[in-house]
Every structure is written in structure tokens, then in C-alpha cells.
Amino acid sequence: MGLWEEHIRKVVPYVPGEQPQGDRVIKLNTNENPYPPAPGVIKALREMNPELLRRYPDPSACQLKETLAGYCHLGTDNIFVGVGSDDVLGMAFLTFFNSGKPILFPDVTYSFYPVWADLFGIPYETVKVTGAFEILPEDYRRECGGIVFPNPNAPTGICLPLSQVEDIVRQNQDVVVIVDEAYIDFGGESARNLIHRYENLLVVQTFSKSRSMAGMRIGYAMGSRKLIKAMEDVKYSYNSYTMNYASIVLGAAAVRDDQYFKETVGKIIETRERAKGKFAGLGFSGTDSRTNFLFVSHERVPAAEIFRALRERQIYVRYFPVPRLDQYLRVTVGTDDEMEEMFGFLETYLDS
Numbered sequence: 001m002g003l004w005e006e007h008i009r010k011v012v013p014y015v016p017g018e019q020p021q022g023d024r025v026i027k028l029n030t031n032e033n034p035y036p037p038a039p040g041v042i043k044a045l046r047e048m049n050p051e052l053l054r055r056y057p058d059p060s061a062c063q064l065k066e067t068l069a070g071y072c073h074l075g076t077d078n079i080f081v082g083v084g085s086d087d088v089l090g091m092a093f094l095t096f097f098n099s100g101k102p103i104l105f106p107d108v109t110y111s112f113y114p115v116w117a118d119l120f121g122i123p124y125e126t127v128k129v130t131g132a133f134e135i136l137p138e139d140y141r142r143e144c145g146g147i148v149f150p151n152p153n154a155p156t157g158i159c160l161p162l163s164q165v166e167d168i169v170r171q172n173q174d175v176v177v178i179v180d181e182a183y184i185d186f187g188g189e190s191a192r193n194l195i196h197r198y199e200n201l202l203v204v205q206t207f208s209k210s211r212s213m214a215g216m217r218i219g220y221a222m223g224s225r226k227l228i229k230a231m232e233d234v235k236y237s238y239n240s241y242t243m244n245y246a247s248i249v250l251g252a253a254a255v256r257d258d259q260y261f262k263e264t265v266g267k268i269i270e271t272r273e274r275a276k277g278k279f280a281g282l283g284f285s286g287t288d289s290r291t292n293f294l295f296v297s298h299e300r301v302p303a304a305e306i307f308r309a310l311r312e313r314q315i316y317v318r319y320f321p322v323p324r325l326d327q328y329l330r331v332t333v334g335t336d337d338e339m340e341e342m343f344g345f346l347e348t349y350l351d352s
């Protein structure tokens with residue numbers, strides 16, 4: 001082994017869900033939106049001037065920030081935008097978790113958190129969720145270097161009421177608390193209105209799920225001016241041009257097409273609620289998900305077997321072969337037709 005190899009940064013990367021190709025695939029494994037982007041986005045895409053690709057984009061992405069600020073009733077200096085919320089969250093870890101004290105996040109949660117912590121050398125401790133996968137605010141009343149959790153949580157889909165989110169923020173005003181709201185539009189109440197009361201609160205959202213734009217990579221954070229300024233300083237110390245021209249223009253168009261957003265989110269919620277009943281009828285139990293996915297376990301058949309059987313049928317769902325989760329499947333809410341096809345298969349499969 002060459003000496004240079006000893007000095008390579010060794011990291012265990014996050015593993016994203018499979019992206020199988022092909023038209024016949026039913027893809028319910030990465031929580032993408034089954035509906036296309038808003039008509040306003042498609043129109044803006046057609047009208048986009050390719051000539052402008054020659055130039056660097058606006059480093060401050062001000063068109064996108066202003067549109068989001070208007071939509072969220074915030075100032076542009078309360079908003080940070082990035083290349084998907086993964087970029088925003090990574091930047092937030094780098095900016096805020098420097099005390100040397102361990103940060104806290106739930107033991108069952110988004111598996112990217114420990115990866116960023118390891119990459120940036122941030123110590124962390126996980127906090128156990130209950131047997132029913134619930135986050136208890138009182139478990140976060142202890143000295144730490146910061147807190148991060150998704151609300152609703154992934155992959156459980158469970159949503160904390162806003163009062164309990166506020167409780168965690170209020171009890172930890174000496175550190176930054178990051179609330180990752182990737183799924184909040186599917187039925188939860190956002191903590192973004194609390195940023196005026198708590199300077200230490202950062203709320204992160206994404207265009208990938210509720211706005212049908214995972215391929216565009218747009219995420220944003222909302223917080224006090226001080227938090228946002230600190231993140232901007234770190235961003236400009238790393239890469240000034242994170243948001244490309246198309247993301248800025250199409251992202252702003254997506255926010256403006258609010259009617260379509262509300263319609264598609266509404267459809268997904270309806271499909272999800274029907275799916276809860278169907279799963280129950282087939283012998284599955286699960287959490288009361290407030291997201292665009294369901295987290296279910298069958299009373300008799302191991303999750304790994306159902307996962308493989310579905311996969312052979314070109315129906316992709318997510319399976320996590322780790323302790324506590326290995327009896328569960330995470331199934332993204334698709335269109336009604338996609339869900340029908342999956343339930344049709346499961347009925348015959350579980351009968352035999």
C-alpha cells in the first residue's frame with residue numbers, strides 16, 4: 001500500500017435506493033412523487049433561454065429565494081437554498097455542529113445523518129425511539145452539540161405535533177436544532193413560523209417529494225438571519241454556484257403554481273389513506289404515516305420475502321435489512337393505478 005493511500009479520507013457512504021430503468025417498472029422505493037412537475041414548470045422549461053447556459057448563474061439564486069420568501073411570508077435573508085435538502089443539511093452540519101459535544105438524533109431515522117457526522121468529524125449519540133417508533137421530546141433534554149430530526153420521521157412516517165417540536169427547540173436554546181421537513185406537506189404542521197421566536201431553529205424542506213422535482217435537486221432552509229448568514233458564509237467558502245440556472249428558474253415556477261401543488265398533494269394523501277385500509281385488510285400493520293410513504297409489516301410473511309417477490313414482479317419498494325426495521329417495508333404512495341397493481345399482486349401472493 002502506497003503512503004498516499006494511508007492519507008485518503010475513509011468514509012462509509014450513504015446508500016440511495018435503486019433507480020431501476022424501464023417502462024414496466026413500478027417504482028415505489030425512493031419516495032418520489034408519482035405525478036409530473038406542475039404545468040407552470042413545464043411551461044417555464046419550454047420558455048427557458050438555452051443561450052444563458054453560457055453564463056454563470058446568479059450565485060445568490062435571488063429569483064428562487066424571493067419567490068420562496070413571498071410564499072412562506074419570510075424575508076429573503078431568512079432563506080438558504082441548495083442542491084436538494086441533502087446539500088442544505090450537509091452545509092448545516094458543517095456550519096452549526098462545531099462544539100465538539102455529541103449531536104443527537106433518533107436511532108431510527110434518515111440514514112444520511114451519521115454519514116455527514118462521520119464525514120465532518122462530528123461526534124454523535126443516537127436517542128432511542130419508543131417500541132412504537134415514537135420520538136419523545138423529554139429524551140432530548142440533555143447537554144449536546146446540536147439536534148437534528150425529520151418531522152415527519154423517516155422511514156416511520158410518524159409526525160410530531162408542532163407543540164412537541166417547539167418543546168425540543170425551547171429546551172435546547174444553547175444549540176442549533178434542525179428540523180428536516182422533507183415530508184411536512186403531506187399532512188404535518190411546519191415549524192417555520194417558530195423561526196421568529198427561536199434564533200436557534202433551522203427548518204429544512206425540499207422540492208423532491210411534494211413538488212415532483214427530485215431530478216432538479218432543490219432544497220432550502222428557513223431560519224433566523226444569523227443562522228442563514230452563517231450558512232451563506234460557509235457556502236461561499238466552498239462553492240458559490242450551487243444552484244444552476246434551470247433549478248433557479250424552474251424552482252420559482254413550481255412555487256408559483258400553487259394550485260397544482262395542492263391538488264397533487266391532496267391526491268397523494270387520499271391514496272395513502274385508502275392504502276392504509278388495504279394493507280390492514282391483507283394482514284399488514286403499520287404506523288399512522290403523514291408522509292408519501294407507508295411503513296408496514298406483515299403478520300405472517302417476512303418483509304424480506306415480500307420485498308423479493310415484489311421485485312421479481314418489477315414492483316420496487318424499500319427494504320432496510322437492519323435491526324428493528326427488518327420486518328418492515330417502506331412503500332412510496334404511487335398513483336391509484338400503481339397501488340392497485342401492487343395490491344392485486346399482494347392478494348394472490350399472500351393467498352398462496
Ligand SMILES: *Cc1c(COP(=O)(O)O)cnc(C)c1O
Nearest residue numbers: 084085086110150182206208219
Ligand atoms: C428525501 C429526504 C431528504 C433529501 O431530499 P433531497 O432530494 O436531497 O432534497 C432529506 N431528508 C429526508 C428525511 C428525506 O427523506
